[in-house]
Amino acid sequence: MAVTFLSFGEGLFAQQDAQYTQYMYNTVSVNPAYAGSRGHISAAALYRAQWVGLSGAPTTQTLNVHSPIGYQGVGLGASIVRDRIGPTAEDNFDVDFSYTLYTSSEGRLSFGLKASLNLLDVRFSELNQFTTDPILENNVDNRLSPNFGAGIYYHNENFYAGLSIPRFLETSHFDGESLSTASEQMNFYFITGYVWDLNSYLKFKPTLLTKVVQGAPLQVDLSANFMLSEKFILGAAYRWDAAVSGMLGFNIADKILIGMAYDRETTELGNATFNDGSFEIIFRYDFISTKGSLKSPRFF
16 A cells, blocks of 8 residues: 655655555565566566555555576566555556675575656545635646665575665655645665475465654564465464454465455554455466476465
8 A cells, every 4th residue: 555645735745655465475566686586587466455445445556577587696577566545546667676696505695776667646636625725726647756776685495584775765746835745755674584394294484574664653564374285375464553464375386376365454443334454466477487496386
């Protein structure tokens, strides 16, 4: 979910990046250093509906693809993120570049850069206006803003950790003396996880994502997933002071992952009659021609 805070007169406004419950399968969206780390072409599509039942509630659609390329250690990726909330529509177009250093026989340390374009539309005409304000007479149409980001990512066979800032520029989206600006604040991400082989059939993976944004509460996502027989995934997650989640996943033929998540707010919003929770589904396809050195489907 991307939330844009708009107001008129004097004040400060912040914009947050999209929010995902299944962030562990969508890492390239927040960290460009992840691009190419799966060792083959990997494509994923994700859809999230926030606060189902609330008119104008946020929805997010993500499509990304990334892969190592012919040059040793280089990875490239591209993604599209579409956010809709009320009268606001945002589209982000990202290109990711990564370079990986081999720190050991299993360890990989990657550095990444992200270039992005943000396309913003705000349809003030769709708002219920109780007063006449000339500022609201003109919609914001196709406002284009460039940006860039960076990240670092380390992983081996069982462990991964990454730091990233997907967007450095605090780009102002609005002009005018009477209309205050809404700017993209820097989002600082830390992500980590570890995979334990409990036995030959069962794996356990706890993960953590922390996001820090100026002017917004600290976001901490904790999750725990179990994988049975390299196929079935069952998990739960907790977003600090915000929501609890349940997750299901299924690996098909070592190439296809289908994952689903359901969030229930732990705040007063969760008790609202119009709020049926939040739903998320992800589909990922790995273009693996042969197993080669791939021992089993990657759990991250």
